[in-house]
Amino acid sequence: EAKRLGRNRVERYSDHLKTRNLIIKRTGDAILKSLADDDFTAYYQPQFDAHTLEINGVEALARWMHPERGIQPPAAFLDIAENLNVVAQIDARVLDHALLQLSRWRAADLGIERVSVNISAQRLFDENLISRLEQLDLIPGSVSFELLESISFDDTSHAVAASIERLRKLGIAIEIDDFGTGYASILSLLKLSPSRLKIDRELVGPVVDNPAQRRLIASIVDIARTFGIGIVAEGVETMEHVAILRDLGCHTLQGYALARPMDAQSLIEFAKQHRVKQDEMLLMRA
Ligand code: C2E
Ligand code: MG
Numbered sequence: 001e002a003k004r005l006g007r008n009r010v011e012r013y014s015d016h017l018k019t020r021n022l023i024i025k026r027t028g029d030a031i032l033k034s035l036a037d038d039d040f041t042a043y044y045q046p047q048f049d050a051h052t053l054e055i056n057g058v059e060a061l062a063r064w065m066h067p068e069r070g071i072q073p074p075a076a077f078l079d080i081a082e083n084l085n086v087v088a089q090i091d092a093r094v095l096d097h098a099l100l101q102l103s104r105w106r107a108a109d110l111g112i113e114r115v116s117v118n119i120s121a122q123r124l125f126d127e128n129l130i131s132r133l134e135q136l137d138l139i140p141g142s143v144s145f146e147l148l149e150s151i152s153f154d155d156t157s158h159a160v161a162a163s164i165e166r167l168r169k170l171g172i173a174i175e176i177d178d179f180g181t182g183y184a185s186i187l188s189l190l191k192l193s194p195s196r197l198k199i200d201r202e203l204v205g206p207v208v209d210n211p212a213q214r215r216l217i218a219s220i221v222d223i224a225r226t227f228g229i230g231i232v233a234e235g236v237e238t239m240e241h242v243a244i245l246r247d248l249g250c251h252t253l254q255g256y257a258l259a260r261p262m263d264a265q266s267l268i269e270f271a272k273q274h275r276v277k278q279d280e281m282l283l284m285r286a
């Protein structure tokens, strides 16, 4: 009896694997088709100056316009895209969308002067990317690349440093994403001379209830300041977080408390309204 049950379990497990593999295969095919159909786009999440609450930049976040399921976040496709080796292609689409939007924001005089894009480690060495960027004549400081701390800087540190140096010559700023949750040593991160560290939301979340966590953020801010690096706090979910993180010295805040990621048109509306609100606040103070 035990044997029979065991065999059933094994069969059920292999059924489960088959279904899983089928889903992965189907999703992979759909991703490839969507790349061909240009169905990847970006949402934009504003970032705010912690003191004035003005928008001081925007992060572009990949979205898949799935033909049946609608807008999908990276969790729905990034791993599978990684296995298919097409993350670089998705990054490229997001960058194109982001650069186009940046020129629209500038033309509309919205006060949004910077866009950050997430870049997979493999893309850092992409000759096509770098030579295309070289032809673009970017305004220095208007584009940042967010690198995940989990990319292994140590194995490839020389090659990474050389690529980053070329990007920096083009006026592209480097930011370390999800800081505090990756495996890289602080030393290897500082060697990249990032412009900003983005403190991961896992570290940011607990600051409200936990004094030790507040001291941790304060120490990170302190280290960053010593090296002339800016701090962005991610996952700022309540107005209480806003006040605490500002008082801890974070320059820039990003999170649901202030704005969610939104499509390009909604961002323009949001930025206009935000400006009106800010002007009203200034008038009230005067
Ligand atoms: P990330 O770069 O750390 O981006 C922040 C993520 O946190 C976004 O999720 C954003 O929607 C979410 N978020 C923002 N504010 C809050 C908040 O207050 N609370 C909570 N709980 N979440 C918040 P999203 O858009 O699902 O992206 C997930 C991750 O996928 C990104 O994390 C980034 O690592 C990756 N990713 C996104 N776009 C791209 C891309 O174009 N290329 C590559 N290679 N990776 C991307
Ligand atoms: Mg990011």
Ligand code: MG
Binding pocket: 177, 178, 198, 200, 234
């Ligand atoms: Mg992050």
Ligand code: MG
Binding pocket: 178
């Ligand atoms: Mg993240």
